[in-house]
Amino acid sequence: MTPETVRYSARVLDLFARLPGADVLPAGVGALVTGEAIALDRGAWIRFDARIEGERIVDCVFRAWGCPHTLAAAAWVTQELRARVVQDCASLDALRLARELDAPAEKMGRLLVVEDALTALLERARAVQ
Amino acid sequence: MTPETVRYSARVLDLFARLPGADVLPAGVGALVTGEAIALDRGAWIRFDARIEGERIVDCVFRAWGCPHTLAAAAWVTQELRARVVQDCASLDALRLARELDAPAEKMGRLLVVEDALTALLERARAVQ
Amino acid sequence: MTAVPPIYLDHAATTPLDPRIAAVMSECLADPSLQANPASAHAPGRAAAARIELARLQVAQLINAPPESIVFTSGATESVNLAVLGAARAAGQVRRHVVTSRIEHRAGLDACRQLEREGFDVTWLLPDGEGRIDPGEVAASIRPDTALVSLMHANNETGLLTDIGAVSAVCRDRGVVFHTDAAQSAGRIPIDVAAMGVALLSFCAHKLGGPKGAGALYVQRRPRPALQPLAFGGGHERGLRSGTLASHQIVGFGAACALASAALAEEPARIRELRERLWRGLQAAAPMWRNGAPEPSAPGILNVGFAGIEGESLLLELDGRLAVSSGSACSSAMAEPSYVLRALGRSDAAIQASLRLSLGRGTTAAEIDHAARLIVEGVRRLRAALPEGALEHIV
Amino acid sequence: MTAVPPIYLDHAATTPLDPRIAAVMSECLADPSLQANPASAHAPGRAAAARIELARLQVAQLINAPPESIVFTSGATESVNLAVLGAARAAGQVRRHVVTSRIEHRAGLDACRQLEREGFDVTWLLPDGEGRIDPGEVAASIRPDTALVSLMHANNETGLLTDIGAVSAVCRDRGVVFHTDAAQSAGRIPIDVAAMGVALLSFCAHKLGGPKGAGALYVQRRPRPALQPLAFGGGHERGLRSGTLASHQIVGFGAACALASAALAEEPARIRELRERLWRGLQAAAPMWRNGAPEPSAPGILNVGFAGIEGESLLLELDGRLAVSSGSACSSAMAEPSYVLRALGRSDAAIQASLRLSLGRGTTAAEIDHAARLIVEGVRRLRAALPEGALEHIV
Ligand SMILES: Cc1ncc(COP(=O)(O)O)c(C=O)c1O
């Protein structure tokens, strides 16, 4: 492999090193929703858990199995979701993730799994509103 | 070329460095005879000049164009012939020369040219006896 | 890279150049009397050629071969291709069948794929679940039109050994040329081509403490297998490998072989002991597993998988502190999972979860213990982020 | 060998390693952070790969090429074979015709002979009596099924240059891949692949002050000539040349190219002047002649014949005091006379009587004058032993 393909953006390295939001939801008020996507063949498994109050996401955590980009993407999403209005989260798709992390093209497959988990989460969130 | 094929025996190196007998016949008594063989394609040209008294070779010199083995062979022959009886010289053939100089097989062609020149010389020598 | 150099456990990819070899090569590079073309007839040319012949002897002695049977190449890839493509192409139109395995190094694998493109029929043997090739299957797959059997000696991902003696006996009986790729075993365990009875054996310098870019192909003399060269011009190396010989490279290769020979009495046992020490140290990261049977092996390689781990993440976790390879081949292209572990029947997820840890001359017990700690910590941190159920599924 | 090292006038066979390059390579060999496999993903692997990419840039700049167009090989023989065999085999069944010349280095010559064995039709161009290939003849010999034209840039026995610009223009017009073997010109005269417009260009490190065992093939990017690799496995160098890259060799090659580039402004003129000084100094050994026209040439080579001289004897006469080649090729196999001089129309005897004197970076005027004296003395001693008439016949 050429070294290029293993270089990671500063943001990926930082998120991977800290894994913010890789946690269990602390107790609190509001409805609990979960979004999960599993694709072992593509090397990714992501689960998001969030607490919803009204139309807001008051807290969000993740659990994941995957490459550094996958873990960083999941961590980044949890940070983004916190305190957001559910409706405003539609734009957080795989393309956006790839841009934010500047991930190489071959990682799109895995980022799509992250997107799938997020989509599932947001559907549930809308359902409980 | 492998270095082996350019290694020369001590005797070849010594004879080549001195080229004893590469000369013109000094004045003296006796019959002059010449033996010459030319094979430019095989890379050898040898000429022997000798002075004959009765059945003896009283003096012998050579001139040659050729590789170090060829020159050494011609020089060696002139040393051998001096003061010899013509009849006793038959044994000095290319094989003998190859042995004396321990020349590699690929030099046989050229040593045969030396033998040819010697044979020619000895014929003349017998003729003038 | 951090200030402290990482612990190097990737000796299967390449071994650091032994400082004694670096010194020998540097001398050679700086020596005015060794600068000439060894093919030149003049004195400096002969001096260079003489050094090369000494090195040829050292290389030959490592595998108990006569020096005239050693052909110098640019590395094991070239040696393997010269053997595989060379023997098959020389066999020509009559014998169009080749036997090899699915766990060969890419050099052997891709050379055989090329033979398929050239119209040869290739039988691809599979190992058992433990990574071993059965000589019985080799015998069964040989046909009247078989030109060549090519099987590696030690596998570069598991270290497992093929029973070369048994395979060459079969090939001798059936009159088939046998080539073995010994890049991972030469200099690491004793090799005796005479006893093995192989016709062709490939190896290289940079897996035994020597320089990169230097390799050798052993070519048996009687019977001498016919080989078509890969490249032509000048007819160096008895017509099998043309091109100006790189004196300093060959001198370094020879010196490395001499050092390796001298160490063969103790080194394999020491490395084997360290490998098992590493395996024990890693138990703290259970659930985990070993890819391939521990023995019979060239003792330097430990290939392990950790439940619930993704290889690329574990490598990044260790990056800069530990130099190892993922479950994949020499060049750890993370792209597709190791075909060797696949051939062992492992799932893609399990292959993703695997590391190849390979030990060598410089490896110490302290390094092993430290490396085990680093890996265990890394595995724990990544597992802490796993979704429920993943630990059970990623195996 | 005597105590005093011989004067080295065999730079066409190989150049002594520049001491500055020896230093760079020795550092590289000893540097613990550059020991990993450049194909490995871990930090030390990436460090080695980074050094290689720097060297790739230096090598590319010598010929004004983009770094991505450089494929590293083990030497010019491999580069030439990859170009010639690779391009012809890739052209496959449709285009089965190749154009080359009778004065190519053995690498090109023997690669084309192999193509003939593979069923290709090869047109062998002859030079004029002065050693020059006529681009008009190249144009005339191209056919609709021509896959490749391969002609060397500077000849290794005469130094004469082929008009590459003219030939590539012809090849571009006719849509034929053009390869040139620049082993004798790269680093010795300015080369600009963009201006030349060649598709493939071969060269190596050890003819320009770098290490033996390192070469490169320039592969144009647009249009990119199709090439079949010589060896397979791993797919390094964009799939064209598999095998672990020899970092220290490539670093040395790169550094040598950088030094050569810097010297290109003055060095060719200095060498040309020394070559003519040598020619003048040898006039005392008349009757003599020059093999091949003096210009246009890569200026380092003087190929001369001495009436009535036998080459092997003259070489032995000079052995230990002067390192030169006989009238024959890179490796002075005295066995059969130079096919290059034969193609120039010289008699076998005249070829036997010829020496190739080649100058390089280290060559000084004092060495040139001393060498001329030694040769003149040697010629005189051997002529003193000539039979009458020989001086007139051996020409
Ligand atoms: C078993 C085996 N064969 C061949 C090779 C190729 O060696 P090299 O890269 O030196 O050509 C390697 C290592 O890369 C190997 O492990």
Ligand SMILES: Cc1ncc(COP(=O)(O)O)c(C=O)c1O
């Ligand atoms: C013109 C030419 N091409 C190719 C080569 C072959 O180079 P190498 O021996 O480094 O492979 C040489 C020199 O030997 C040469 O002079």
